[in-house]
Amino acid sequence: MQFKRALGLLPLALLLIAWDIAVELKVYPEILLPRPMKVLMVFVEDWQTVLDNAGASIMRVVTGITLSFLIAVPLGLMIGRYKLLDLMTDWSIQIFRSIPPIALIPLAILFFGIGDKPAIVLIFLAGLWPLLINTIFGVRGIERTLIKVARAARASEGLIMRDIVLPAALPSIFTGLRLAVGSGWLTVVTSELIAVKSGLGYMILNAQLSFRSELIFAGIFVIGAIGLAADQLVRRVRAYVCRWQEGLTASPE
């Protein structure tokens, strides 16, 4: 299964071959388009730089998304369950979520300066809306009979939230988390290009300024690889936490 999944790397392999051919044919001068081998060497010679910057980016995303999770999930559970709260927030959520976090970079710099703070705030915002909306959506999808069972048993509101509303919404919450992590990762790289002096985004910007195109390529490659790894990680956690769902949902044939 896992082996078959690796088939998904096929388009990437084709791209690498095309790249190598392009270098051979000297489509672009080598200072712009380095050999794949030279890019690989970055991981041998400059691994410390890559590692430090990747670590900085990952830390920001983990911090920002953790914050959005802690706020969006409880809030979403409440909004999904109580109609009045939904009425009071729906339109505002729809407005806020259509503002791309990148558009807020100038504001973030004004308020928080250059550094970790503006990046984390932007990642927090990038993750907040998908998590919030998917949590609300998950709560709405609860089978009505299940709530009736709980009410008939005279379960307290706390127990209903913890044992019924939250688990019922979990699959959807994880869908939101996947989107949030993806969007947070895009945001961290973008904000590092502008508002932060470390991280993978900053690394590739800096490489451009010093004409080290192989470092740019290596950076882009790492950004993609970490994106994939993060997504896989969330999927694994979801498969474990929602293992009761196995066999309940249709899978693509």
Add this chain to the structure above:
Amino acid sequence: MNRFIECNGVGKIFPSKNEPVEALRGIDFVGEEGEFVCLLGRSGCGKSTLLMMMAGLETVTSGQIAVAGHEIKGPSSDTAIVFQDHGLFPWMTVQKNVEFNMKARGVAAKERRATASQFLEMTGLTGFGDRYPHELSGGMRQRVGIARALTTRPKALLMDEPFGALDAQTRGKLQDELLDIWEKQKTTVLFVTHSIDEALLLADRILVFSPRPGRIAADIKVDLPRPRTSQSGDFSALARELRGLVGADREID
């Protein structure tokens, strides 16, 4: 005679945008303690609505319902309900599902476990405690629902077409088991069904409903000796009478 379940002039009107729906009108009925009562009638004549009101999950528009001397104003600990679509929580194991009603009452974990095993045994589910609902057959799910309802030793067991979705054999088997349990536990049972045969196999008394608005069209005592089969004495005569009562309504609309 013990007036155990009392409905006095119970009516229900569902408000709706176009035209309010009058689901029930003038339901008067007194059930004795320990009686097995079937509510029989065609689709849409308000059987489920009446059961939901008895469970305290729907409000009455007019009249009152009392169970064991207490007027029903909301879910009560004297009643427990079994739904047609079983209402099991898919994220809980069978064991946790059966424990839920007790958990809602604040019963200690140890006692919950012991009582749950006892009822799992009674319903023939020993050894399935660690399964998830989707790993069970329809008949087994229905048993879990029944086991869960019994754990709090309700004075009245309300069942809404619990065997409607099962094949004839499984249904027959569960009917026998339910009668066993009923004789052992001496609870009062209100059992909604579409099936004349099922009502005759189970009930001490059958309330025949007629639609639009739902009313009790006939109240029939079933004195057939137990255990019953469709060959028992007056079974076919009673079946014919009931067919007439249920079918007569068909000519009205």
